[in-house]
Amino acid sequence: MNQVCVAKFGGTSVANYQAMCNCAKIVTNNPNTKLVVLSASAGVTNLLVELASGTLDQASIEQRMEKLSAIENSILNDLGRPAAITEEIEKLLHEIRDLANHAIQEHDDALTDRIVSFGEIMSTKLFTEVLNSLGYKAKWFDVRKVMRTDSVFSKAAPIIEVIGNCAKEQIAPLLDDYIVVTQGFIGSNAIGQTTTLGRGGSDYSAALLGEAIPGCAAIEIWTDVPGIYTTDPRLVPEAHAIPEITFSEAAEMATFGAKVLHPATIFPAVRKNIPVFVGSSKEPEKGGTWVRKETNSKPTFRAVALRKNQILLTLQSPNMIGACGFLANIFSIFAKYGISVDLITTSEVSVALTIDYTGS
Incomplete structure (x- = not known):
């Protein structure tokens, strides 16, 4: 074959x-x-x-x-x-x-x-x-x-x-x-x-x-879109298709708002190192985006993704200083209720994180 x-x-x-x-x-x-x-x-x-x-x-x-x-x-x-x-x-x-x-x-x-x-x-x-x-x-x-x-x-x-x-x-x-x-x-x-x-x-x-x-x-x-764009073209008219992008970059973009590619698509392709092409069935002549393990281009930034309906939670406590397991306790609560955390940043006395707003 x-x-x-x-x-x-x-x-x-x-x-x-x-x-x-x-x-x-x-x-x-x-x-x-x-x-x-x-x-x-x-x-x-x-x-x-x-x-x-x-x-x-x-x-x-x-x-x-x-x-x-x-x-x-x-x-x-x-x-x-x-x-x-x-x-x-x-x-x-x-x-x-x-x-x-x-x-x-x-x-x-x-x-x-x-x-x-x-x-x-x-x-x-x-x-x-x-x-x-x-x-x-x-x-x-x-x-x-x-x-x-x-x-x-x-x-x-x-x-x-x-x-x-x-x-x-x-x-x-x-x-x-x-x-x-x-x-x-x-x-x-x-x-x-x-x-x-x-x-x-x-x-x-x-x-x-x-x-x-x-x-x-x-x-x-x-x-219906000729590739993965640098950002949402409905919001930024100057956005353009990216000729090639790495698996890790595509996974990040898909997770944080780029709707062209389902996030899970990346993982089987990564396991077998199979390149993924994204193009438009309406305009195939326009080409599209190749997603590969590695790319030749190294731009200052690849793309900007927008994720709507996010909740920012900031937790502050002096008990964080030098404490072991503080973050584990926080994440155990999210795990209990099946809530996925999207972004997180920490300091000595605070944790800030985002989750999806589901309306409930």
Whole structure:
């Protein structure tokens, strides 16, 4: 098997038929792109979350189902409504409606993850059909066969060793003959229940699969932005894309406000030293940003990230002077309540730190 490139496309990149055709062109322009990971089409996940909530009445369920059906049927219509894929999508929509009605009677986190997973299942089935209709050999693959996780629904943690073994056995053999299309964001636990990795988890899925596939040469993250910018271009018009950045710099930026790359994406790539490319599926000709272990450029500063909705806490006490374990006591309180600290600075008599404001 030759070197393999994993390409991940976000929700806006697969929002409609024309967007999917743009993605197909990106995929087929690189003969090494053999594994494609997709998010749900834009707007679909939010509708599915509402349908899974168990709080909607019958009329509200039908309203959401109409919106959901419109998104999927728009793509089907542009495809010419081939019989097989049309029947598949209609069955999936029918199943979503049944599960949404069931959620009213008996709602739990496992059911939520099951319902939400349909977004990625439908987008990947449709994109596989797009590739095949254009004359390419594409194969749909259910990532739940390999993306093994724990059972923490909505924020499941991947089990790396199992994913690696399963991907080598089940995905790698397909890559010589097919462009394999699979889902981001979703997985399954040890007893086969559908799980999700949390919002932004599609990037993480792509990186985990890239890590697992032998010979992965690059992981491409295609979004609606041509790379990682020096700062938010919506706030600073002079911001520009960074040609290359290190793994550690990208991880810091992602953690502190840069929305282009999911923070967890970095870690599988670091473990295998796989370069990550971030580009725009709408404007691939503009290039993008390469994230690598090391870069040739050494600027005075790389970028400025903004993180909103932060709380600054300042703790002052003369008991800090020369005391052992003072910080440990502070952090044990945060750990008890599951609160993550973003930044911290200390002096002999004070500690200042920031945490996310969640509204609670």
